[in-house]
């Protein structure tokens with residue numbers, strides 16, 4: 001019988017192979033929509049269930065139909081969660097209070113107001129409007145707007161488990177910096193382009209999501225088209241916990257490969 005240490009060595013090899021061979025792009029037009037007790041219409045995008053080797057995180061897209069706690073039009077939303085991580089360390093707990101459904105006026109009247117909606121100075125901020133996006137001085141993309149910021153602690157947010165950190169703008173016929181760091185997700189808000197991840201090219205369009213896997217896989221993003229490309233960036237706090245354990249997980253922000261398109 002194989003001893004436990006030999007099994008760990010084997011597992012380590014298999015982890016490397018899994019990450020190397022995994023998918024990188026979730027196509028928005030191929031989502032497997034379903035109804036859940038939480039949402040009238042929801043689909044996983046980047047998730048372990050779909051073969052993405054995530055660091056215990058996932059990205060879900062969902063829609064709230066008109067009259068279901070919203071207005072006259074459907075609301076489309078993206079949700080970044082650390083549920084697989086929380087569950088695997090036996091620290092996750094989900095409790096279903098009420099199933100999704102049309103407005104119940106009596107239940108709505110009983111629900112307390114969201115006091116932190118407008119960011120009282122010592123509260124947790126939960127909303128940020130477009131005109132409040134903070135233009136950063138970074139030059140890694142055509143422009144970077146900070147939302148929850150790197151580490152999820154900017155602009156009044158305290159989103160250290162899962163954060164929608166920023167919006168990148170990549171100008172026509174340009175490329176991002178060439179770099180490596182632990183896991184991050186991008187969701188294509190506008191335009192289309194391609195990413196080089198671990199030496200392979202992956203095309204994507206508006207509505208797709210891109211997975212930069214855990215580890216230190218080199219990557220770079222390219223906009224070969226005539227219109228701006230905009231990407232919403234998600235990151236998960238476990239990445240920073242791991243970077244604290246080993247300096248090999250510190251972001252490398254210089255060319256390691258790739259970089260074409262007019263160099």
Ligand SMILES: [Fe+2]
Pocket residue numbers: 179181184212219
């Ligand atoms: Fe990156």
